[in-house]
Amino acid sequence: MEKTALNTMLQKNKQEHLLPYVAAMTEEQAGIFEAELSKIDFAALEAITEESPVRGTITPIEAYTLQRRALEKEENLRVGIEAIKSGRLATVMLAGGQGTRLGSDKPKGCYNVGITREYYLFEAHVEKLIETEKKYGVKLPLYIMTSEKNHEQTVAFFETHEYFGYGKENIGFFRQKSAPCTDFNRKLLMESTTRLASSPNGNGGWYVSLAESDCGKEMRERGIEWISLFGVDNPLQRFCCEEFIGASVRANASCAVKVVTKAYPEELMGVMCLEDGKPSMIAYAEMTDALRYATDENGNLLYTYGDILNMIFRVDELDRCMGAEMPIHIARKKIPYVDADGTAHSPTAPNGFKYEQFLFDAFRYMSSVFLFEVERSKEFAPIKNLTGADSVESARRMLTENGVTL
Ligand code: UTP
Numbered sequence: 001m002e003k004t005a006l007n008t009m010l011q012k013n014k015q016e017h018l019l020p021y022v023a024a025m026t027e028e029q030a031g032i033f034e035a036e037l038s039k040i041d042f043a044a045l046e047a048i049t050e051e052s053p054v055r056g057t058i059t060p061i062e063a064y065t066l067q068r069r070a071l072e073k074e075e076n077l078r079v080g081i082e083a084i085k086s087g088r089l090a091t092v093m094l095a096g097g098q099g100t101r102l103g104s105d106k107p108k109g110c111y112n113v114g115i116t117r118e119y120y121l122f123e124a125h126v127e128k129l130i131e132t133e134k135k136y137g138v139k140l141p142l143y144i145m146t147s148e149k150n151h152e153q154t155v156a157f158f159e160t161h162e163y164f165g166y167g168k169e170n171i172g173f174f175r176q177k178s179a180p181c182t183d184f185n186r187k188l189l190m191e192s193t194t195r196l197a198s199s200p201n202g203n204g205g206w207y208v209s210l211a212e213s214d215c216g217k218e219m220r221e222r223g224i225e226w227i228s229l230f231g232v233d234n235p236l237q238r239f240c241c242e243e244f245i246g247a248s249v250r251a252n253a254s255c256a257v258k259v260v261t262k263a264y265p266e267e268l269m270g271v272m273c274l275e276d277g278k279p280s281m282i283a284y285a286e287m288t289d290a291l292r293y294a295t296d297e298n299g300n301l302l303y304t305y306g307d308i309l310n311m312i313f314r315v316d317e318l319d320r321c322m323g324a325e326m327p328i329h330i331a332r333k334k335i336p337y338v339d340a341d342g343t344a345h346s347p348t349a350p351n352g353f354k355y356e357q358f359l360f361d362a363f364r365y366m367s368s369v370f371l372f373e374v375e376r377s378k379e380f381a382p383i384k385n386l387t388g389a390d391s392v393e394s395a396r397r398m399l400t401e402n403g404v405t406l
Contacts, residue, residue: 003027006034013042017187020340021194029194036196046186048328048355052286056276060294060302063259063272063371064247072250073243080246085136088225091239092210093125094309094359095154095232096147096176096200100333101384102392107150109232110157111383113396115406121383122157124235126164126171132240133166140240141222143172143215147200151175174213177201179328179355181335189337189352197337203231204326204357207318224315231309235395236381236402239310244372253370254317255363259305260376265292268389269306270360272371279369281307281360305371307360308380321365326357378402 003022010018022030069076083089099108109122126142133139146154155173158164163171178198181189189197206229210216219227226249230239238244241258248256262269270283273291282291282303294302332350339345363369374380381395388394396406 003030006030006037009034009037014046014186015042015188018190021190024340025194033194033196040180040188044328045180045182045355048330050330050332052283053327055282055286058280058282058291058303059274059277061272061274061279061305061369061371063305063373064251065373066375069243069247069373072247076243076246076250078246079249080242080244081136083226083245083249084132084140084240084242085138087138088223089228089245090141090143090219090222090224090226091129091228091230092206093142093144093230093232094203094206095122096145096150096203097232098147098149098200099233102386107146107154107157107232108383109144109154111392113235113383113392113399113406115396117406119404119406120157120161121232121235123161123164125230125232125237125239126166128238128240129166129170130164139167139170140228141170141172141219141224142166143174143210143219145176145203145206145209146173147176148178148198149200172213172215172218174210174215176203176209177205181333181337181352181354183352184332186353189335190340191336192338193340193342197335199333199335199354200356202329202356203359204361206359207313207362208322211319211322219315227313227315227318229309229311229313231382233384234308234310234380234382235404236379236398237308237310238374238379244310244374245312247372248312248370251368251370253312254314254366254368256312256370256372257307257363258310258374258379259307259371260374260380261304262301262306263376265301267306271303272305272307272363272369273303275364279363279366281363305373308374308376308382309359310379317366321362324362324365326361328355328357330355 095109111121179201181197191197228239230237291303330353333354334347335352336346381398382390383395385391
């Protein structure tokens with residue numbers, strides 16, 4: 001495309017502020033820039049609002065509680081171990097996030113939670129796979145979702161640490177897609193004088209990105225039927241969990257979700273529910289007092305199950321739901337950008353929007369979603385911040401309480 005045609009396209013899409021950048025680009029740079037722009041749906045960008053979507057009728061969802069688990073533990077373990085040994089289970093780690101709250105410039109998985117020794121988040125997860133291999137003699141494949149922002153660093157980290165002893169051939173990496181960032185008036189921001197500012201497009205597109213990647217191809221060749229999916233930021237995460245896998249296989253669930261109960265009604269946690277009879281999630285910001293304090297006849301909270309980003313999916317169901325439309329959520333963030341003359345800005349307050357899709361929006365498309373309750377003191381130590389709630393500090397405390405030497 002000629003620069004003049006590119007300029008017309010920018011004007012047509014109300015992005016005239018980019019004309020000075022284009023004027024200073026070489027023809028080649030303008031060609032690459034045009035290719036980036038051509039992937040953007042400007043009408044959709046304009047249409048996404050900050051308002052919470054209008055929700056359907058919200059009702060409570062049932063879970064397979066700790067009490068029920070105790071009654072069927074042996075059978076669940078038996079079926080889970082069989083599934084692990086069958087070689088039809090793969091694991092997927094979501095590690096494409098930017099970890100902005102933690103404030104580290106490295107991928108979050110490279111964070112060292114050790115105190116007297118090095119103990120990285122990535123390592124904590126690979127350790128579980130090695131334990132599973134020791135117990136059952138199978139190497140479950142691990143596919144790690146990275147983003148444009150952290151792919152190279154993540155792969156290099158694994159190389160440097162020799163794949164934490166699990167073997168290069170058992171760990172694959174695939175990149176999630178990026179979304180452009182805009183200011184509050186939906187004007188695209190620039191990361192450099194020739195490139196758009198962008199950010200990972202949220203964890204909602206994980207399966208599309210996996211399916212389109214070499215990891216997805218390998219997964220199909222291996223005949224994988226179930227995926228155990230988990231987030232990078234919880235070092236207490238138990239994702240090769242025999243009992244969980246067994247219970248989900250027995251329930252023939254399209255998707256099974258590990259949940260914990262809220263510690264108290266006001267806790268900052270989104271909760272699972274049914275919306276118009278379909279599995280869904282209410283974000284914390286959307287909770288009304290009526291939902292927050294609703295109880296059953298025994299005084300138990302009706303909306304209490306929060307997911308901990310540890311799930312099992314049936315691959316055939318993921319394939320069936322892959323084309324389904326996922327809403328795009330926008331969030332006000334601090335987005336570094338450069339002016340057309342190259343002056344760089346690092347805002348100290350939010351200056352624009354990032355656009356993301358969320359994994360839990362896919363629940364409504366699944367034929368069945370099975371909630372599996374776990375004890376938070378044993379499985380939930382997310383690292384979002386440096387100190388305070390959900391932090392390096394709290395995770396270290398919980399790891400120590402669970403017998404991990406740091
Ligand atoms: P969070 O929503 O906590 O985001 O991700 P984050 O990027 O880690 O941290 P902040 O919000 O910037 O501080 C939950 C999980 O989803 C993954 C993260 O890596 C983490 O495992 N994730 C999130 C992705 O893989 N891609 C994304 O685009 C966003």
